[in-house]
Amino acid sequence: MDFAFDARTEELRTELLAFMDERIRPAEAIAHEQRARLADPWDTPAIVDELKAEARERGLWNLFLPDAEHGAGLTNLQYAPLAEITGRSPQLAPTALNCAAPDTGNMEVLAQFGSDEQKKRWLEPLLAGEIRSAFAMTEPEVASSDATNIRTRIDRDGDDYVINGRKWYISGAMNPDCRIFIVMGKTDPDGADPRRQQSMILVPRDTPGLTVERAMSVYGYEDHYHGGHAEVVFSDVRVPAANLIGEEGGGFAIAQARLGPGRIHHCMRLIGMAERAIELMCLRAVSRTAFGKPIAQQGVVQNWIADARVTVEQLRLLVLKTAWLMDTVGNRGAHTEIQAIKIATPRAVVDIIDSAVQLHGAGGVSQDFPLAELWAAARTLRLADGPDEVHQRSLARRELKKYR
Known part of the structure; x- marks a missing residue:
C-alpha cells in the first residue's frame, strides 16, 4: 500500500487548500450574516453561489464521483485527502464543490443505476449544481x-x-x-x-x-x-x-451500493473536522492564561492535544487503507474496513471535538466558535448510514465466522 499523493492529487490538493484559505474560511462569517437577512431561512446565501461558480472555474467540482463520464474520475484514494480538506469547513466547503450529501449519494445512484432518461432529466442538472x-x-x-x-x-x-x-x-x-x-x-x-x-x-x-x-x-x-x-x-x-x-426488488442492493461510498466520505470529512478542532485547541491554548501560566503549559491540555494528534493519524491511515481496498478489490472486499472506519471515526472525532469545547470553556458551546456545531455533526454520524451497534454486530459476526 502506497499512500503517497500522486501528481493529480497533489495538484488538486494544492488548489483546494488555496481555495479554502482564500475563499471558504472568509466566507463562513459572510454566509452567516447573509443567512440572518434572508426572507426565507431555507434560501441559499448569495456567497454560496459565488463560491460554487469559482470552484467550478478552478476545476474543484464533482470531485467525489469516480465516473469519469460524469465526475472528476478520481479514485477513492485520490479523493480521500480532498474530502478531508473540505471537512475543515463541513457546512460550506462540500456544498461549494458540489460534493455535499445527500446529492452526492443520489448522483452516484443515478449514474450507476439510472436509465438514460433519468440521467438526462435529473443527473445532469444535479451535476451542474442547478438543482x-x-x-x-x-x-x-x-x-x-x-x-x-x-x-x-x-x-x-x-x-x-x-x-x-x-x-x-x-x-x-x-x-x-x-x-x-x-x-x-x-x-x-x-x-x-x-x-x-x-x-x-x-x-x-x-x-x-x-x-x-x-x-x-x-x-x-x-x-x-x-x-x-x-x-x-x-x-x-x-x-x-x-x-x-433499476428493477423491482433492487432497492436494498442499491442502498448498499449508495451507502458504502457515503460512509467513507463521511469519515474522510470527519478527519478534517478533527483537524479543525486541533487547530482551534492549539490557538486557544497559546493565547490564554490561567493560574499564572499559558494554558498550553497545563499538562492536561498537552495530553488532549497529543492524544488528538495520535488518534487522527491512526484514523487517517485506516481510512486510506479502506479507500485503497475499495479501489483494488471493490466495496464488497472492503466491507470489514468500511464498517471499521464507520465505527471508529465518528466516535473518536466526537471525543477530540469535546476536548476542544472543554478547552474553550463557555466559548466552546457558543455560536462564536464552530465547535458546538462540529460536535453535533460528528455525534450525528454515529447514527447516520447505520448506527454503531449495527456495524459492530455485522463486524463481530464476520470475525466469529472464521472460528466456526
Missing part, C-alpha cells in the same frame, strides 16, 4: 437501522406506481432548490426474501400528495447548507412506472 435533491429512506415508526422494517408502500397501478408512507430526517428536503426525491419503499412486502422486497423510485418535489410537514433539527441545528432535514408524508403519490430506479 438539489433528497433521499427518503428513514421512517419514524420503525427501527430504520434494519432496512427490512420499512413500511412505505410502492404499489404498481397500471402504468404508474402509487406511494404511501411517512419518512423523517430526509436530508435536503427543506431546500427550495430540491426538485427530486429518491424514495425507498416496498413493492413486494410479502416476498420470501426480505432483501428483495424494497425498491427505489424517483418522485419530483411538486408531485401531488407529497407533503413536507416540518423541518427536523439536529441537536437544535437546522443544517441549512445540506438543505435541512424534514418529515415528509407520501399520500397516494402517483408517478410513472418509468421513475423506478
